Amino acid sequence: MNAAIDFGITNIDAVAEADGTLHRWTRPAAGAPDPALVRSVLAEGGVDFDSIRQLAVTGGRHRQLPARIENCAVVGVNEIPAIGRGGLALAELIGENAREPWIVISAGSGTAAVSARGDEYAHVTGSAVGGGTLIGLSRLILRTVDPHEIDALAQNGDPNGADLALSDVIGGPIGSLPPEATAVNFGRLARHALNVSREDLAAALVTLVGQVIAVTAINAARAEKIDRVIFIGHLTDMLSIRKTIARVGEFYSLPLTVPPDTGYATAIGALRHLSK
Numbered sequence: 048m049n050a051a052i053d054f055g056i057t058n059i060d061a062v063a064e065a066d067g068t069l070h071r072w073t074r075p076a077a078g079a080p081d082p083a084l085v086r087s088v089l090a091e092g093g094v095d096f097d098s099i100r101q102l103a104v105t106g107g108r109h110r111q112l113p114a115r116i117e118n119c120a121v122v123g124v125n126e127i128p129a130i131g132r133g134g135l136a137l138a139e140l141i142g143e144n145a146r147e148p149w150i151v152i153s154a155g156s157g158t159a160a161v162s163a164r165g166d167e168y169a170h171v172t173g174s175a176v177g178g179g180t181l182i183g184l185s186r187l188i189l190r191t192v193d194p195h196e197i198d199a200l201a202q203n204g205d206p207n208g209a210d211l212a213l214s215d216v217i218g219g220p221i222g223s224l225p226p227e228a229t230a231v232n233f234g235r236l237a238r239h240a241l242n243v244s245r246e247d248l249a250a251a252l253v254t255l256v257g258q259v260i261a262v263t264a265i266n267a268a269r270a271e272k273i274d275r276v277i278f279i280g281h282l283t284d285m286l287s288i289r290k291t292i293a294r295v296g297e298f299y300s301l302p303l304t305v306p307p308d309t310g311y312a313t314a315i316g317a318l319r320h321l322s323k
Contacts (some may be wrong), residue, residue: 054086055156061073085121104193105317134312134321136319148164150273152264153312156179198285202250210230210232213227216231257288259296261292276302278303
């Protein structure tokens with residue numbers, strides 16, 4: 048049996064493959080990677096450490112781990128190919144052509160854009176705006192760091208309770224953007240001291256973060272002349288984020304693919320590295 052662990056800033060994601068079946072699980076990040084943490088993560092997924100022949104590790108401070116833990120070889124995998132392979136693996140799982148070039152957007156605590164052309168992977172660009180931004184601002188503005196609560200609030204809110212739309216600023220559309228597209232994030236609050244509901248504030252926060260990531264993806268795709276974009280990372284577990292990304296893709300006429308269960312993609316990419 049082989050396994051892989053992705054040591055993220057917020058989450059630790061693990062996958063293990065046995066008899067053609069892929070098992071996956073996640074837990075909150077805690078402490079620096081060491082052999083004891085590796086054993087604990089695998090045990091949480093019901094994996095007997097002694098049954099592991101090779102363990103792929105990526106993300107965070109995975110380089111602090113030794114090359115071997117007892118009889119198990121520990122293979123460090125650079126985050127860029129792990130992200131690229133993971134994105135292609137998800138594309139393949141949902142029936143997309145994984146042999147074509149893709150831009151893989153890793154939307155986790157921060158955001159990275161990786162080009163995937165066959166077995167060639169390269170970092171294209173990125174943004175410090177991501178899930179960590181959303182949670183940090185939600186702590187200050189919404190007084191919660193629970194992603195499920197933020198997501199539920201956002202789905203019941205109207206971002207234009209805090210934002211300004213193009214219709215507010217110029218009275219109509221501009222280019223391919225319709226009148227209801229955001230013109231200024233939180234611009235309505237910049238103009239007036241309004242009493243905005245938590246739902247509308249959550250929707251505005253999700254819109255801000257989702258739009259930055261989606262536009263980063265579109266710009267990366269155009270720069271690399273690639274017309275396929277796939278998102279991975281736990282930020283897209285939030286339905287409100289998925290909807291925001293999809294809407295931006297519609298505005299710019301570039302489909303932005305967000306498969307289910309994207310949080311495990313980097314770990315899957317690291318696992319696939321072992322077979323290479």
